[in-house]
Structures are given as structure tokens and as C-alpha cells.
Amino acid sequence: MKCRKCGETAVINMRQHKLGLCAGHYLEWLPEQVERFVEKYRMFTRQEKVLVAVSGGKDSLGLWDILHRLGYRTEGLYIGLGIGAPQSGAGGDYSGESLRLSEAFAVERGLTLHVVDVEERFGATIPELAVISNRGHGKPCSVCGLNKRYIMNRAALEGGFDALATGHNLDDEVAVLMQNTFNWAAGYLARQAPVLPAAGGLTRKVKPLCRIYEREMTAYCLVRGIEYIYDECPHAEGSTTIYYKDILNRMEADRPGAKLQFYLSFLQAKEQGLFAQAEDKVDLHPCDRCGQPTSAPGDCSFCRLWDKVRLVKQTVGARPQAAPLLAR
Amino acid sequence: MATVKIKYRDKEYEVNAGMTVRDAIKKVGLQPEAVLAVSDGKLITDDTIITDGMRIKLVAVVSGGAPGPRAAAGGAVSITAGGAT
Secondary structure, three states, rough: OEEEOOOEEEEEEEEHHHHHEEEHHHHHHHHHHHHHHHHHOOOOOOOOEEEEEEEOHHHHHHHHHHHHOOOOOEEEEEEEEOOHHHHHOOOOOHHHHHHHHHHHHHHHOOEEEEEEEEHHHHOOOOOHHHHHOOOOOOOOOHHHHHHHHHHHHHHHOOOOOOEOOOOOOHHHHHHHHHHHHHHOHHHHHHHHHHOOOOOOOOOOEEEOOOOHHHHHHHHHHHHHOOOOOOOOOOOHOOOHHHHHHHHHHHHHHHOHHHHHHHHHHHHHHHHHOOOHHOOEEEEEEEEOOOEEEEOOOOOOHHHHHHHHHHHHOOOOOOOOOOOOOOOO | OOOOEEHHHHHHEEEEOEEHHHHHHHHHOHHHHEEEEEEOEEEEEOOOOOOOOOOOEEEEEEOOOOOOOOOOOOOOOOOEEOOOO
């Protein structure tokens, strides 16, 4: 296959776009697409400060590279989860390797990376937290999500960032969309969007890769020479997201563009008010303890979760929760 | 007929030369949309015809763990466990 722009040998065939591109033109094309979506969905401007959540994976590092190349003002946030640490019970040192790759990426480009290590900061690794709290039916994904959402929001606010960018790609978005559609989870469908505006103590959250295929991001990192963590989180194996991605990829193979069409039709239906009734207005107020937004009376679920853990570990008061997360 | 080795994670497959990369991916029971093919350190498109002497590595694109390959749709495919990726 030849590059549509120059006739050289193509490195990627994007059947959904009927487009083949060589390495050079692909490295130009993808950032142009991301910039187009950043502007279309009014995610942020070049004057605003963006905190990019990085995990050491292809999507987040690829995103940070693209935003940096496009000239946006970015800093990175890495959250150390303690997965693969000796006490976590999972094989390898997943978190250690993903931190190493994230730091190497930032150093190579002269970018600022903030690191918040959950165990160091709060007193336990995520796998330990899952066991102690007895949440998530033996899997740490639920407590992991709660901690990441909390830390990302708090770090973005404390650091004075205008937006928090995550590396969710089209495949991530469509897998969630399919799952929520199968469950007719109207409330979740109403909240799924490329941009979640800032509200009630929650920072603006944006997904600049929401229309970029996972395959395209992998190709970008390979062509660009970005070293990323190849193996995913050991706890993600057998997840429902993977199950839906597999189904969606089979559909895509038969009908190129099926995933993109599903997502775009959803956004259009949403814009036309299909889920308007399901948009519940949650009353948020600051947590009595940490000040982060919560819908629960009194303390937020993060503070309550860690109280329980500290009680079990007998480390009450060892790590003050109100101290700033980011070292300035 | 000449055979070509294809590596994917910790497995190694052999396919016949002369078929496209896309057909080879399907032959070994993987999803064409879920992997990218690399040969001689360069990405190659899935319409590339596999020729004798090529060494191909498949890179998974799906985050969140790797589902095992589904049963191959017949034909001569050999799998060698423990091959380096």
C-alpha cells in the first residue's frame, strides 16, 4: 500500500478512513486530528494549563507527546499504585516500570512530571487497599478507580490547572458506551462526553483521543519511537472492557468504521437531547475532612475508605490527608 | 512451500509465504483490528504479501490484558510456546 500523500510505502492502513500513510505523513496527520478535536469540543486553549494523567502506557504518553508537539502548556501526573510491588501479590513490578517509562519520557522532553505515590502518601498500595477494604470482589479495580479520580481531581485543582486530560481513546469510549447501552444505564450514558465541564469543585476533564482508534495510538508510539509499557495492568486481564473491545473489533473487521460510527451517532443523539431526562443534577458539597467535592453527607468516600484502612493498619494520623499532593 | 515465523507475545506461529499479513493474522486466530505487524523494525500494512525470509512480530493494540487467540480456522498453523516476543 502506498501513502496517499506522497506515494511512499505506507506504514498504516486506516480502513475506517480509507487512508494509508507513510511514517512521516502519519506523524503529521495524527496530531492534526487531535488538535481538530481539542478545538471542536472546546477542550482547552493554548493559553490554558493542562494536567495530563500518564500511566506509562501508549495512550497517555502518546497523548502527552502530541499535545507537547502541538504547543499546548502541559505537565504530567503519574499516580504510583503499587501494583507488582512485593506485597501486592501480582507478578513483576508493573508500577515501577511504568513510573520509569513516564519519567524517562518527561526527562527526554524537558517536561514536568508530578508523582503521587499512593502508599507513600496515604499508607497502603492499591492491591493492599482492596484486600483491607474488602471492596471490588477480590479485584482492586474499584478502589483503584476511586483513588485515581480523587487524586487527579485534587492535583489538578491544587496545581491551578485549567483542565485534566486523560488518554481515553475511541475504543475505550465505545467499549464503555456498549456496556452502558446493554445495561440501559441512562445516567452513565448522559454523563459520557469528550468534555466534562468544571462544576462544584470538580475540575474540567477532557479526552482529546476520544475519536482516535487504539490501533492508531499504538502505531503512533511505534513510529514515533515512544517507549511505553506493553503489558497492561495484571489486574485488567479478563475485564469486561476487554470483552467488549473484542466484540467491537470483530464488528470493525467486517464493517470498517463501525466503532467510530457508533460513537459519533451517540454524541449526535445526546446533543439532540436523547438522554436529557437522565441527566441527574447531583448536589455536591465539600468533604468535611479534605474539602474535595462529594455527594455523600459529611466525609467523602475516599476519606472514609482510608479511615478504614488506617484503622486496620493502625497508622491513624501518620499521614495527614490535607497536606498538598503536588510538590511545588 | 516456504514458511515464515510470526511472533506474538510469548508465542510463535508459522504461516505459509504468499498470503497477506491480514490473512496470516486471521489464520493464527487473532483479530486483525487488535494487532499491528512489524517487520525488520518497521510497521507494515496488513495488505503486505508475506515473502520467504521475512520475520514478523505482531504488536497488541488492545489495552487491558490480552485475550488469548481464538481457535484458528483450519489450515497449517504451528504454535511454539515460549518464543521470544
